[in-house]
Amino acid sequence: ESVVNRIAAGEVIQRPVSAVKELVENSLDAASTSINLTIKDGGLKLIQVSDDGHGIRREDLPILCERHTTSKLSAFEDLQRITSMGFRGEALASMTYVAHVTVTTITKGQLHGYRVSYRDGVMEQEPRPCAAVKGTQIMVENLFYNMAARKKTLQNSSDDYSKIVDVVSRFAIHHTNVSFSCRKHGAVKADVHTVATSSRLDAIRTVYGVSAAHNLIEVQASDNDPSSSIFEMHGYVSNANYAAKKITMVLFINDRLVEWSALKRAIEIVYAATFPKASKPFIYISIVLPPENIDVNVHPTKREVSLLNQEVVIEKIQLVIESTLRNSND
Ligand code: ADP
Ligand code: MG
Numbered sequence: 001e002s003v004v005n006r007i008a009a010g011e012v013i014q015r016p017v018s019a020v021k022e023l024v025e026n027s028l029d030a031a032s033t034s035i036n037l038t039i040k041d042g043g044l045k046l047i048q049v050s051d052d053g054h055g056i057r058r059e060d061l062p063i064l065c066e067r068h069t070t071s072k073l074s075a076f077e078d079l080q081r082i083t084s085m086g087f088r089g090e091a092l093a094s095m096t097y098v099a100h101v102t103v104t105t106i107t108k109g110q111l112h113g114y115r116v117s118y119r120d121g122v123m124e125q126e127p128r129p130c131a132a133v134k135g136t137q138i139m140v141e142n143l144f145y146n147m148a149a150r151k152k153t154l155q156n157s158s159d160d161y162s163k164i165v166d167v168v169s170r171f172a173i174h175h176t177n178v179s180f181s182c183r184k185h186g187a188v189k190a191d192v193h194t195v196a197t198s199s200r201l202d203a204i205r206t207v208y209g210v211s212a213a214h215n216l217i218e219v220q221a222s223d224n225d226p227s228s229s230i231f232e233m234h235g236y237v238s239n240a241n242y243a244a245k246k247i248t249m250v251l252f253i254n255d256r257l258v259e260w261s262a263l264k265r266a267i268e269i270v271y272a273a274t275f276p277k278a279s280k281p282f283i284y285i286s287i288v289l290p291p292e293n294i295d296v297n298v299h300p301t302k303r304e305v306s307l308l309n310q311e312v313v314i315e316k317i318q319l320v321i322e323s324t325l326r327n328s329n330d
Pocket of ligand 2: 022025026091
């Protein structure tokens, strides 16, 4: 059974960055205003995420890392997430099958926190009282220690840390009410560092550099028709002066970070037609869609999103961006 669990877990947590994304989403779900990451060895040795969120109750700790835990937890309120992204409480459980997970947490009004380690879905010992400041710290150590081939493949690639920085950067420009930092273990300087009080443009400037932030145009559209395929869209896209070697597309759908390569291609086409010299744009957009349009049968950990009427949604976004770019050019 444990081999089967490990293989399934390895599917959910494909690389260090998959664990980072899940941990940061959990911290965001816990209403954190500050999320700080420390990474050692591209995430293979250590991924540490500390937040100042609402913490985990003592009575929830024994089942925290069981699969499908979500609905069992007393703090569970977020049914919307299940209907919108099909998620079902597998992330932490999966991590415990392919790494050593240690949780330190304190809930509001408690005098001390608890620390507990997990292996293969279960606690290694009873939670131990410990000193703690507000929130939760999760350490994922020795990722893929029991998956030799996977570990070897990842050890030979140097880009896992940059993938992590990339994902944290995306969260940081979307969640501007949260402070983020991400640094290599032992490093003084953080590679991502945003403060919660900044505007979206300030956050983009801090994370993606001045040239990106100076050459942005705001895009905005909304549609209150209940039968509409898009409810709301807001973001910033680069203008004719922005020059880059590759496209950057940061996309949030219903507040979840997703990849959507069909949309990326569609937007590149708009740029190639409108600003041929700036055909590798920077795009940040946040879209609100009716949850029923998102295909929940796609495995939740697949970053690529699947929508029921893709073409219609893509065309709408293309039209909004195209008219925004043309207006900016006049
Ligand atoms: P899911 O997020 O889908 O519920 P996870 O395995 O990612 O599943 O997390 C399981 C549960 O653990 C969450 O639902 C949440 O209640 C709790 N949890 C995880 N991380 C945190 C955190 N940083 N702060 C508070 N609660 C957390
Ligand atoms: Mg989660």
